[in-house]
Amino acid sequence: MTRPEEDAGPLTAKLEAMGHEVVMVPLLSIRPRDGVAIPDLRWQAIAATSANGIRALPKAHGLTSFRTLTVGPQSLKAAQAAGFMAEAHGGDVNGLAAFIRAELDPKAGPILYLSGAETAGDLEGQLKAAGFDCRRVALYDAAPAETLGAIARELDTGGLDAVLLYSPRSAKIWRGLVEGAGLAAKAAPVRHLCLSRNVAAALPDGWNTAVSASPDEAAILELLEQTA
Known part of the structure; x- marks a missing residue:
C-alpha cells in the first residue's frame, strides 16, 4: 500500500478483510502549508x-x-x-x-x-x-519517501505479490527507490496495479503492470482480485 498514511488506513482495513496481508509503504508524506x-x-x-x-x-x-x-x-x-x-x-x-x-x-x-x-x-x-x-x-x-524501508527485504526475498500505485508521481518515486536500492530486477515481475495509464507509463518497460478499468478505488480492487 503506497498511499499517504491519511488515505491508507481505511483501504488497508478493506484489503485485510478481503484476505490480503498488507504492508504500508507511504511514498508521499502530506504536509499542510x-x-x-x-x-x-x-x-x-x-x-x-x-x-x-x-x-x-x-x-x-x-x-x-x-x-x-x-x-x-x-x-x-x-x-x-x-x-x-x-x-x-x-x-x-x-x-x-x-x-x-x-x-x-x-x-x-x-x-x-x-x-x-x-x-x-x-x-x-x-x-x-x-x-x-x-x-x-x-x-x-x-x-517523497527517501527509502523503501522494511519493504526492501520483502522485495529482495520475493515476498511481495502486488504494488498499488495511484499517481504518476508515486509511480516515479517507487521506481526511483527500487532502482536506487538495486532491486529493479526483483521488482519487474511483481504485479504493479495502476490507477491509470499515466501511472503505468511512469514505470519501466518490461515491468509487470496492469491498469484498472476506471480511475477509482473499486476498480483497482477489482483488478487486484482478478490478478490474484
Missing part, C-alpha cells in the same frame, strides 16, 4: 482533485456554502465530511476539466482550485484555456 491565504471572492465553484486539498484547508475558511466539484469517491468523501456541498465528476483531472467546460459558464464567476504544490494534471491551465477565471491555491506539499 501554514499561512495560506484564500481570496475572498464569490466563487462559482470549488474544484478539488484530492482529499488532501480539502483536509489541508485552514480553519474558518468559510467555503462550505459554495458548490464543490471533486474527482472521485475519496475526494468526495473528504469534502462531504468537511461540510461541503460536494459532487464527484470525471474520475481524474482531465475528466473534471471536461465536466466543468461542458456544464459551467466562464461568465458565471471564478473557480477556486484547491491543490498541492505538485499536481498530476493541469486543471488550472485547461480551464483558463477555456476562458474560465481559475484561481489555484496550493495548500500542501507532498514530500
